[in-house]
Every structure is written in C-alpha cells, then in structure tokens.
Amino acid sequence: MGLLDRVRSRKRVAVIGIDGVPYGLVERGTEEGWMENLLAMRSSDRMRAALPVVSSVCWPCATTGLNPGGTGVYGFQERTDDGDGLHVPLSTDVHGERLWDAAGREGRSSLVLNVPVTFPPGETRGTLVSGFLSPDVDSACTSSATAERLKKLDYRVDADVSLHGERDRFMKNIHETLDARLRAFKNLIGDGGWHLFFGVVMETDRLNHFYWRDYAEEGEYLEDFLDVYRKVDSFIGEVESLLPEDTELVVMSDHGFTSVEREVDVNAWLESEGFLENRSREEDNSLRGVSGSAYSLTPGRVYVDLKSRRPGGSVDGEDYLDVRSDLAEFIEGLEDPETGESVIDSVHTREELYEGPRVESGPDLVAHPVDGYDLKASFGEGPLTSEGPRTGMHTLDDASLLSTAELDGGAEVWDVFPTVMELLGLRPGDVYGTSLVRQV
Amino acid sequence: MEYTTVSIPRELAERVEDTLEDTSFTGVSDLVKFLLRSLTASYEERGRLTEAEMMEVAERLRDLGYLE
Numbered sequence: 460m461g462l463l464d465r466v467r468s469r470k471r472v473a474v475i476g477i478d479g480v481p482y483g484l485v486e487r488g489t490e491e492g493w494m495e496n497l498l499a500m501r502s503s504d505r506m507r508a509a510l511p512v513v514s515s516v517c518w519p520c521a522t523t524g525l526n527p528g529g530t531g532v533y534g535f536q537e538r539t540d541d542g543d544g545l546h547v548p549l550s551t552d553v554h555g556e557r558l559w560d561a562a563g564r565e566g567r568s569s570l571v572l573n574v575p576v577t578f579p580p581g582e583t584r585g586t587l588v589s590g591f592l593s594p595d596v597d598s599a600c601t602s603s604a605t606a607e608r609l610k611k612l613d614y615r616v617d618a619d620v621s622l623h624g625e626r627d628r629f630m631k632n633i634h635e636t637l638d639a640r641l642r643a644f645k646n647l648i649g650d651g652g653w654h655l656f657f658g659v660v661m662e663t664d665r666l667n668h669f670y671w672r673d674y675a676e677e678g679e680y681l682e683d684f685l686d687v688y689r690k691v692d693s694f695i696g697e698v699e700s701l702l703p704e705d706t707e708l709v710v711m712s713d714h715g716f717t718s719v720e721r722e723v724d725v726n727a728w729l730e731s732e733g734f735l736e737n738r739s740r741e742e743d744n745s746l747r748g749v750s751g752s753a754y755s756l757t758p759g760r761v762y763v764d765l766k767s768r769r770p771g772g773s774v775d776g777e778d779y780l781d782v783r784s785d786l787a788e789f790i791e792g793l794e795d796p797e798t799g800e801s802v803i804d805s806v807h808t809r810e811e812l813y814e815g816p817r818v819e820s821g822p823d824l825v826a827h828p829v830d831g832y833d834l835k836a837s838f839g840e841g842p843l844t845s846e847g848p849r850t851g852m853h854t855l856d857d858a859s860l861l862s863t864a865e866l867d868g869g870a871e872v873w874d875v876f877p878t879v880m881e882l883l884g885l886r887p888g889d890v891y892g893t894s895l896v897r898q899v
Numbered sequence: 900m901e902y903t904t905v906s907i908p909r910e911l912a913e914r915v916e917d918t919l920e921d922t923s924f925t926g927v928s929d930l931v932k933f934l935l936r937s938l939t940a941s942y943e944e945r946g947r948l949t950e951a952e953m954m955e956v957a958e959r960l961r962d963l964g965y966l967e
Contacts, residue, residue: 513965515965534965535960535965535966536960536965536966547948547953547956547957547960549948563933565922566919566922566923566924567922567923568923582936584923584933591959592948592956594948594949594952594955594956617959620959620962620963621958621959621962623962654923665963668963668964722964724967743957744953744957757964757965757966757967758965833964835964835967836967837967838967839967841967847964849963849964
C-alpha cells in the first residue's frame with residue numbers, strides 16, 4: 460500500500476489516560492459504584508507497565524510502541540551520554556515516533572493533551588498541549604490562542620505538589636486542578652476535527668502518592684479521594700456521549716499503585732557494602748565527586764561505574780560482568796533491617812529487559828521491589844530506610860486497560876501504540892508492542 | 900502571516916491531489932506545509948527550560964519522590 464493509500468476509513472479513537480490508577484481500584488470502583496461508567500467497556504483487564512515503573516518511562520513506551528531500549532528514556536533523570544552530567548529527559552529525548560505523529564503522517568489529526576514527556580511541545584497535525592515538566596501553560600502550547608483559551612478556563616499544568624504538607628489545602632488543590640483539566644479537555648474535545656484524542660489526567664497519580672493510605676485504610680480523606688475518581692468516571696461518561704459515533708474509547712493507566720511501608724535508599728545500601736565509596740556529589744544534576752564501583756538512580760536503577768562512561772568512573776570494562784553479578788547478588792539479598800523481610804522481588808539485567816538502539820544508555824541492573832518498599836537513591840547522607848511523606852508507590856503488574864473495542868487481555872504498556880493505530884485503521888509499523896485488537 | 904511561493908511540476912501536483920482523497924489534508928499546499936514542518940521540527944530549538952525553571956522542575960520531582 461502507498462503512503463496515503465490506506466483503507467479510506469473515518470475511524471476515530473479517544474484515549475483517556477488516568478495516570479497511576481491500578482486495576483484493583485477500577486474493579487473496586489465498578490463494584491462499589493463510584494466508577495460505574497467503566498462497566499460499559501467491552502474489554503477490561505490489567506496491563507503490565509515498563510521497568511523501572513515511572514510515568515516518564517511508561518507513557519513514552521505506550522505512545523511509541525517501543526521498549527525503553529527504543530525510547531531511550533529510563534527515568535525522570537538520566538545520565539548524559541558522556542561526562543558526569545545528569546539531566547531530565549524532555550520530549551526531544553524520546554526516540555521513536557509518537558502516536559500522533561504516526562497518525563499525522565497518514566493524514567489523521569490529533570488532539571493531544573497533557574501527556575507526560577511532551578514538553579517542549581512539538582508541531583503535530585492538530586493540537587498538542589504538553590504536560591508535566593512544562594513550566595507554565597504558555598510554554599506548554601505551540602499556539603498562543605490555545606494558551607489563552609486554557610488560561611480562561613483556569614487550566615494548570617499540574618497540581619501544586621509543594622502543598623503536600625498541608626493535607627486539606629493540597630486535597631483542595633488537587634480537586635481544583637482536576638476540575639479545570641476536565642473542563643478544558645471537554646471544551647477542546649467538543650471542537651471536533653480530530654481523529655485521535657489522547658489526554659492524560661495526572662491528578663490521580665498525585666492523589667495516590669499522598670492519600671493512598673486514606674483509601675486503603677479508610678482514613679480522614681477517603682471521601683475526598685473517592686470524589687476524584689467519581690469526577691474522572693463522570694468525565695469518561697460525558698466524553699463517551701460527546702464522541703462521534705464511530706469512535707472507539709480507550710481508558711488506560713501507565714502503572715498501578717499500592718501502599719508504601721518504607722522508602723529504601725539503594726545508594727545507602729551500596730555504600731554500606733562498599734560498592735559506593737563516596738556518595739556526596741559536588742552539585743545537583745551531576746555525578747562529579749561520586750566514586751565507587753556502582754551507583755543508583757531512582758527507582759531501583761543501578762549503574763556499574765565504568766571508566767569508559769564518565770571521567771569519575773573506576774571500573775574497567777573487563778570487570779563489568781563480575782561487578783554486575785556481585786551487585787545483583789547483593790541487591791537480591793536486601794532485607795528490611797527491622798523485620799528481616801525481603802525488600803527485593805527481582806533484579807534484572809539490561810539485556811533481559813531492554814531491546815532497541817538505545818539499550819546502551821540504560822541502567823545495567825533494574826531492581827523491582829516487593830510491594831511496600833519504594834526504592835530511592837540519594838546522594839547525601841540519608842539512612843538505609845526511612846518513612847517519607849508519600850503513602851502510595853507505583854506497581855508493575857496492575858496498570859489498567861479498558862475499551863469499547865474488543866481487546867485481548869495480557870497487555871503490556873507498549874502494546875497501546877499498535878492497538879490504537881489498528882483501531883484508527885492504520886498499520887502499526889515495526890514496533891516492539893503488538894496490537895491487542897481481537898482478531899475475528 | 901506572510902507567504903512565499905514554491906513551484907512543483909503540475910503533473911506531480913495532480914498525482915498528489917489524487918492521493919489526498921479521504922484524508923484530512925485540504926490540498927497539495929496543506930500536505931506540503933505539513934511535511935516541511937515535520938522535517939524542520941527536529942532542527943529547531945523550541946522551548947528549553949531555563950536554569951530557574953529547571954530548579955523548579957527538580958523541586959517538583961523531589962516532592963513526588965522521583966528525584967533525591
């Protein structure tokens with residue numbers, strides 16, 4: 460088939476992302492009636508996220524169909540390719556073609572709102588407003604008209620997480636941010652003229668991080684917590700009725716959530732065993748001053764400190780496999796010093812997890828924790844384990860995928876790209892994920 | 900907005916016109932604009948974060964526990 464000689468279909472797809480919503484919560488919501496619009500979905504199942512389990516890894520995988528070895532994004536902070544620097548990956552660091560660009564190439568227009576790692580916003584066929592990491596609404600938009608329109612609706616890029624210490628105020632802020640977001644989404648969706656809608660609600664992730672215990676243990680903010688989900692459910696119902704007839708709806712999350720018991724500082728552990736000799740770095744956004752045979756970056760990424768990778772590195776190439784295997788053994792054996800319980804569920808090598816042209820920039824090992832232990836990596840003097848202000852942590856196996864279309868179960872997050880492409884009537888191309896559209 | 904004119908052989912324009920049926924491109928000009936924008940996008944420095952903005956982003960990431 461030629462470039463524009465496709466099935467002449469007017470198929471449309473609307474993807475509503477609900478960041479960090481575990482399938483267990485969806486099940487409970489449909490049973491207890493606070494997410495009943497989801498009962499109308501034809502397919503509904505858990506989906507497996509990517510490792511390491513963070514939004515900046517999972518959304519690029521979902522929207523390119525690639526494994527992190529293809530996108531090249533392994534976390535909210537990455538090593539620079541040479542030197543001691545660390546940087547926060549932006550949209551320009553995501554390798555692979557994004558869903559809306561692939562659709563645009565085939566003449567389909569998109570409305571893309573608030574998807575993680577889309578700042579700075581690129582030109583796409585349609586409208587794109589970038590998400591988290593955008594400094595403000597103006598810089599999140601390529602069109603000043605869109606920015607003005609959003610500001611009139613009191614749209615904000617993100618909830619104000621700095622308020623988390625003031626629980627009442629923060630909950631109010633989450634609700635205000637959510638209300639404005641849903642209002643803006645409905646407003647822009649109503650314009651029509653798109654084949655693909657891809658909008659992500661982030662407030663669920665912010666809520667889950669700081670109020671999970673209120674949900675899990677019926678705490679003070681339980682009703683406010685459920686209200687967020689009631690609003691999201693209402694929104695999904697309203698969008699469904701706004702959608703043109705031939706539109707398939709997909710509702711997805713990028714990872715799940717569970718309660719945090721302890722935060723575990725992998726760098727503190729590496730230091731205690733002698734893998735990391737000096738943990739203090741000279742400045743933020745740099746590894747300068749750090750020395751040893753290995754270090755970690757959040758969450759659970761461990762890097763062998765090779766001489767060939769940065770000036771401060773100390774491990775010779777020929778020792779790489781031995782050091783890595785010693786590290787893996789040590790990390791697998793980590794135990795909670797208070798309870799003696801195992802902290803780590805599994806440790807994976809780079810080759811096991813990643814495939815694609817950007818594997819070399821990935822972590823050498825990725826540790827996946829047991830539920831309840833959230834893996835951190837500080838470069839200061841923090842203790843081995845601690846309790847942070849967050850009560851919820853990400854999980855790997857229970858992201859959610861629901862749709863009005865008939866989709867197979869057992870999805871992995873990178874399957875979203877080829878699935879949506881197929882629902883649009885387009886060929887997915889050569890990607891790591893596979894389409895879940897049920898073959899009749 | 901100001902415009903400049905680009906010339907392509909009429910025969911090519913007609914072949915392209917035929918393939919645009921049932922897409923959302925409104926004509927040859929629309930397709931060409933889209934293709935050129937896509938090609939040039941990667942060469943443009945669009946919206947980078949300033950030092951101050953970078954620090955604010957880092958704070959947010961720290962509050963969320965994604966950064967230490």
